[in-house]
Amino acid sequence: MKTALSYDHYYGYGEMKGALEAFAAQYPDLAELQVNCVTEEGRNQYVMILTNRKTGSALSKPALYVDGNIHAGEVTSSMCALHTIDYLLTNYEADPDVTSVLDNMTFYVIPRVSPDGAEVYLTTGKTLRSVNREYLFDKGGVRDEDLDGDGVVRMMRIPTPYGSWKIDPADGSTMVLRGPSDTEGVFYDIYPEGVLIPFDGDENLKSEESPWGLDFNRNFPLGWFPDSRQPGAGKYPLSNPETKAVVDFALAHSNIGGAAIGHTSGGLLLYPPGTKPSKDAPSGDIEAMVAIANMGKEELGYQPMNIFDTFMSDQANYDSGALDDWFYQNQGIPAYTVEFWDLDSHAGVPYSWSDRSKETPAEEMKRFNACVKWVKENAPEYYVDWKEFDHPVFGKVEIGGFNYKFTHQNPPEQYLMKECEGSTRFNIRFAKSLPKLSVDYFETEKLGEGLYQVTAVVGNKGYLPTNLTDEAVSLNVSKPVMACLSGAEILSGTPETKIGNLSGYSRTVTGAFFYGNLTTQKNAVARKKLTWLVRAEPGTKMVLTVCQEKAGKATAELVVG
Numbered sequence: 001m002k003t004a005l006s007y008d009h010y011y012g013y014g015e016m017k018g019a020l021e022a023f024a025a026q027y028p029d030l031a032e033l034q035v036n037c038v039t040e041e042g043r044n045q046y047v048m049i050l051t052n053r054k055t056g057s058a059l060s061k062p063a064l065y066v067d068g069n070i071h072a073g074e075v076t077s078s079m080c081a082l083h084t085i086d087y088l089l090t091n092y093e094a095d096p097d098v099t100s101v102l103d104n105m106t107f108y109v110i111p112r113v114s115p116d117g118a119e120v121y122l123t124t125g126k127t128l129r130s131v132n133r134e135y136l137f138d139k140g141g142v143r144d145e146d147l148d149g150d151g152v153v154r155m156m157r158i159p160t161p162y163g164s165w166k167i168d169p170a171d172g173s174t175m176v177l178r179g180p181s182d183t184e185g186v187f188y189d190i191y192p193e194g195v196l197i198p199f200d201g202d203e204n205l206k207s208e209e210s211p212w213g214l215d216f217n218r219n220f221p222l223g224w225f226p227d228s229r230q231p232g233a234g235k236y237p238l239s240n241p242e243t244k245a246v247v248d249f250a251l252a253h254s255n256i257g258g259a260a261i262g263h264t265s266g267g268l269l270l271y272p273p274g275t276k277p278s279k280d281a282p283s284g285d286i287e288a289m290v291a292i293a294n295m296g297k298e299e300l301g302y303q304p305m306n307i308f309d310t311f312m313s314d315q316a317n318y319d320s321g322a323l324d325d326w327f328y329q330n331q332g333i334p335a336y337t338v339e340f341w342d343l344d345s346h347a348g349v350p351y352s353w354s355d356r357s358k359e360t361p362a363e364e365m366k367r368f369n370a371c372v373k374w375v376k377e378n379a380p381e382y383y384v385d386w387k388e389f390d391h392p393v394f395g396k397v398e399i400g401g402f403n404y405k406f407t408h409q410n411p412p413e414q415y416l417m418k419e420c421e422g423s424t425r426f427n428i429r430f431a432k433s434l435p436k437l438s439v440d441y442f443e444t445e446k447l448g449e450g451l452y453q454v455t456a457v458v459g460n461k462g463y464l465p466t467n468l469t470d471e472a473v474s475l476n477v478s479k480p481v482m483a484c485l486s487g488a489e490i491l492s493g494t495p496e497t498k499i500g501n502l503s504g505y506s507r508t509v510t511g512a513f514f515y516g517n518l519t520t521q522k523n524a525v526a527r528k529k530l531t532w533l534v535r536a537e538p539g540t541k542m543v544l545t546v547c548q549e550k551a552g553k554a555t556a557e558l559v560v561g
Helices: 013-026 075-090 096-104 115-123 241-252 283-300 307-311 323-331 353-358 361-378 413-432 470-474
Strands: 031-038 044-050 063-067 106-110 141-144 155-159 165-167 175-177 188-192 194-197 256-264 268-271 303-306 335-340 383-391 395-402 437-448 451-460 481-486 489-492 496-500 509-512 518-522 527-535 541-548 552-559
Touching: 013 031, 013 044, 013 075, 013 115, 031 241, 044 075, 044 241, 063 075, 063 413, 075 096, 075 106, 075 115, 075 256, 075 335, 075 413, 096 413, 106 241, 141 188, 155 383, 165 188, 175 361, 241 323, 256 323, 256 413, 268 283, 268 307, 283 303, 283 335, 283 413, 283 470, 303 307, 307 353, 323 335, 323 470, 335 413, 361 383, 361 395, 437 527, 437 541, 437 552, 451 481, 451 541, 481 527, 496 527
Parallel strands: 063 106, 063 256, 256 335, 268 303
Antiparallel strands: 031 044, 044 106, 141 194, 155 188, 155 395, 165 175, 268 335, 383 395, 437 451, 451 527, 481 496, 481 541, 489 527, 509 518, 541 552
């Protein structure tokens, strides 16, 4: 796929900012860069608005929302979002598919929801969930820190007779759990490479909680619970300026009809609802969301999965307050969390999400060691064998292991482009599934001197209905399709006609029968016939405009003969 930028490394804030500004300057008719909010550290949360403004304003067209880096360390998602911007702009006019989507649709892309958090992740050895703001943590324990100066916080093993680990007798570079009968030998505790922060009872070590415990994807309004239920949820919904800016943007841009929300990792395409079983959601919504997710499977190789049914390990105390649930269960918008990259599958030990409760500690260790083996063979620059280090508190310890950031949480750079390309292909196909209004027929029939019957057939040629989902109808957030006729005196009918919802072809009932043929059993209600009685002089120009916020606008003209 042709792009202007290289995707062989992860961009820091300055490089990301420069790339976005350059695209906006180079393509003024296609790209508009806005500052969606300014963070507490003074960085911009950018949104790139992509559409051909010569064919209509951004708000007049169906739109897809794309983002990345709600979680600071999941920097693959911001690179994938940037790739979508790059590909669409670089290939406009050269690629008919790209030209069509930018002429007829809008993309709203926030590549980095948390620029402050991502910058810490990319420029230090630290890991963090969303942002580097102190939030509800117990100080004390082993605090992660790059002790040996190699820029990475790795594992640190400390010899102790109380340890739960021992060196694998079959492979001295790996560790195994100490068995019940292991009473003789050298045993270890394993902690993050770091320093000891004193705490009560420090004879029994622990890892220090991260002081940066805020989780932006628990801070959205739908299903928000306080921190006692959901660590990192924040003081109240949208208490973070970054999450509030995202929701405010979505509410201000009512043409958004779908959302692709970027995360890592696991190689999954998660679809809502996440607060109730999918059987309790409208079946038509689920069928359509699965069909769209299957496009992602084709492009990315990722497994489609309902959030609540399979992804949630605890369905009584489920995680919520996520952006995808807010889009679907509050706004009726189909939304996907795309979990980029899957080290387990690359290592030959794919994770079974449906059977995860059955995985034994031994199987877990087998998975971990397979991943280490893959890293050593395929990204050796991110692996270091155990080496001695004189710790100021613990004495002789050993530090080693892989760089978690760019092996497990994100792909090694040589694997990044594949993730980006698959993401962009999915985003384009997702956008093409949105509703699309059309005027199929617009004619007059002369009834008498100066009297005409005007007939029009309008429709939705998109996959999704103009209301997007049945959930939107239940929530009373869907807006009707409107038909506006102008240019003549209307005697019967109204200048503005409320059509209601037009279904998409996703709702057409089809069948394939063992003892019969393929059949369309019932068309979706995707078209509507309209008539008016008008008075007009020959030569009068009449204009019909059909519009709806999620489905865009279609117009037709005729001259009375």
